[in-house]
Amino acid sequence: MYVAVKGGEKAIDAAHAWLAEERRGDVNVPELSVDQIREQMALAVNRVMAEGSLYDPDLAALAIKQARGDLIEAIFLIRAYRTTLPRFGYTNPVETEAMQCDRRISATFKDAPGGQVLGPTFDYTHRLLDFKLAADGEVPEAPSRETEAGPVPHITEFLNQEGLIQNEVDSDTAPRDLTREPLELPADRALRLQSLTRGDEGFILGMAYSTQRGYARNHAFVGELRIGTCAVEMDIPELGFAVEIGEIELTECETVNQFAGSKTEPPQFTRGYGLVFGQTERKAISMALVDRALRWKEMGEDNMGAPAQDEEFVLYHADNIQATGFLEHIKLPHYVDFQSELELVRKMRAEAQAQAMPEAAE
Amino acid sequence: MHAIEERKGWIGLLAKAPAGRLAALWNDVADRPAFTHLRAPEVGGAMVRGRMGGTGAPFNLGEMTVTRCSVRLDSGEVGHGYVQGRDKAKAETAALIDALMQTGAAATIRGAVLTPLQDDMTKAKAARAEKAAATKVDFFTMVRGED
Numbered sequence: 001m002y003v004a005v006k007g008g009e010k011a012i013d014a015a016h017a018w019l020a021e022e023r024r025g026d027v028n029v030p031e032l033s034v035d036q037i038r039e040q041m042a043l044a045v046n047r048v049m050a051e052g053s054l055y056d057p058d059l060a061a062l063a064i065k066q067a068r069g070d071l072i073e074a075i076f077l078i079r080a081y082r083t084t085l086p087r088f089g090y091t092n093p094v095e096t097e098a099m100q101c102d103r104r105i106s107a108t109f110k111d112a113p114g115g116q117v118l119g120p121t122f123d124y125t126h127r128l129l130d131f132k133l134a135a136d137g138e139v140p141e142a143p144s145r146e147t148e149a150g151p152v153p154h155i156t157e158f159l160n161q162e163g164l165i166q167n168e169v170d171s172d173t174a175p176r177d178l179t180r181e182p183l184e185l186p187a188d189r190a191l192r193l194q195s196l197t198r199g200d201e202g203f204i205l206g207m208a209y210s211t212q213r214g215y216a217r218n219h220a221f222v223g224e225l226r227i228g229t230c231a232v233e234m235d236i237p238e239l240g241f242a243v244e245i246g247e248i249e250l251t252e253c254e255t256v257n258q259f260a261g262s263k264t265e266p267p268q269f270t271r272g273y274g275l276v277f278g279q280t281e282r283k284a285i286s287m288a289l290v291d292r293a294l295r296w297k298e299m300g301e302d303n304m305g306a307p308a309q310d311e312e313f314v315l316y317h318a319d320n321i322q323a324t325g326f327l328e329h330i331k332l333p334h335y336v337d338f339q340s341e342l343e344l345v346r347k348m349r350a351e352a353q354a355q356a357m358p359e360a361a362e
Numbered sequence: 363m364h365a366i367e368e369r370k371g372w373i374g375l376l377a378k379a380p381a382g383r384l385a386a387l388w389n390d391v392a393d394r395p396a397f398t399h400l401r402a403p404e405v406g407g408a409m410v411r412g413r414m415g416g417t418g419a420p421f422n423l424g425e426m427t428v429t430r431c432s433v434r435l436d437s438g439e440v441g442h443g444y445v446q447g448r449d450k451a452k453a454e455t456a457a458l459i460d461a462l463m464q465t466g467a468a469a470t471i472r473g474a475v476l477t478p479l480q481d482d483m484t485k486a487k488a489a490r491a492e493k494a495a496a497t498k499v500d501f502f503t504m505v506r507g508e509d
Contacts, residue, residue, distance in 0.1 A: 049424075050424070053424040053425060054407065054424065054425050054426070054427065055410065055424060055425065055426035055427070056426065056427040056447065056448070058447070058448075059427070059448075082407060082425055085405065085406050085407035085425070085427065086404070086406040086407070087406065087407055087408070087409065087425075088406045088407065088408050088428055088430065088444075089408055089409070090408070090409045090411060090422070091408050091409065091410045091411055092411065093411040093412055093413040093420040094410060094411070094412055094413075094423070095413075096412070096413075096416045097416065097417070100487060100490070100491065101494060102490065102493075102494050103494070103497075110501060111501070115498045115499065116498065116499040116501075117494050117495070117497055117498045117499075118497040118498075118499065119494055119497055120497075121497075142493050142496065143493070143496040144489070144492035144493055144495070144496050145492060145495040145496040145498070146492065146495065147488070147491045147492055147494075147495045148495070154416050154417065156415065156416070157417070168413070168414055168415035168416070168417045168418030168419075169418055169419060170413070170417065170418055170419055171418075171419035171420070173419065174420075175411070175419070175420050175421045175422055176422075177409065177422045178422070179409070179422075179425075189414060189421070190414070190419065190420070190421035190422070191421075193412075193414065193421045193423075194421055194422045194423070194424075197423055197424060198424060231374070231378070232408070232410055232426065232446075233374075234408055234444070236442065236444060238432065238442055239369075239373075239442060241366055241370060242370075243370050243373040243374050243377070243444060244370075244373070244374030244377055244378065245374075245377045245408060245426075245428050245444045245445070245446060246377050246378055246426060246428065246445070246446025246447075247378045247446065248410065248426060250412075252416060254415065254416060271415050273414055273415045273416070275412045275416075275423060277423070277424055
């Protein structure tokens, strides 16, 4: 029997009121401000911007506060917000060559022009808990050194000049946009990169790691990893020319991968590419590895049947908002669906019992 | 052409300027022009693009928030502001400054607002670059053996 039910409003209101109280926590502890989150939880803010696919540190910090630090919930809030924004246009591609780098390292060339700049990194720390941070403490000012003028060229361009790495071909074609059309396969590389850059960090990391462990192995070197700020320029119709509309922090990773060559191509290195909002280097490196693995078709490589080569598997499962939406919906009321399953199982059991013991049933 | 480059310069500077600092400098400007909105301040998004491999074909990277505003001064000049973020007052200030920079007040505005903003931002960038430079690795080779 099907009976429609209403109710729960009071319970829901009470639950949300309690949520607000729990979010605040112990009132004897000072409340976190959005500014504090933006400044002191910057890498969480960066992750929310990258996977929320909206660059706005204040909004990301607010979302983290509202979500009680649940980053996927915060990303959900940002994704929902961004759908309310009118789209003013598409920017010109950011020129990462001109990035003001906070960090720039290469694992392939020690003496690269521009040097190895470590930046504010966790690398080479001992991963020991620092109990000084539990107490209020002044931070000593970081050292400065005179800057050397001179360009910081992309490392892969050196290889490119010698023809030792696959060339990247520029194009005027407008790339397809995931936010304007549903993801359909086969996806071209532009769509794959858009999908990967906003994909879940944990998922992309897992996929990338699988390629390192031998599933679609394509041994990657980090040719270059750079983190810094780039100006963003957009054509403004009412002005008739392009102007800078802001400046964003980006992490870029270019991998150099082995490639034996084919009938048409001489032996050369190939590329994987990662570009992500904010200081997000684990994600950018992961993205580059997965990008490379997904390029097997255009490289004429064998399909090893590896998960990271399967674009349907990777792209349809990388988005943590789609994933959590479908996953978490199963906790919401399914009383009617379940009732019908229950009826069915009871009926099948009764039939099975009747067949097993025909006399008893009579 | 030169005029366009200059205008691009100040519009871009205003887009990136810290809102608080711009508001403070603008508040000190004595002569506020009368104006009407051609487009009231409006918050929106721009889809930022990157290039595959840093140099190749474009792809869509993600959006950023942008606020825009257009004004016409009573004297006729039209100004446009496109600023990063969601600050409507900042977008309106940027549009007004863009309009004023096309008037006789240009030199005053440059001295009172644009130059100090540019100086601040150049200093901040330089300070960051110097910290980065301090983390640049100086390699040295360990000499092994005596021969």
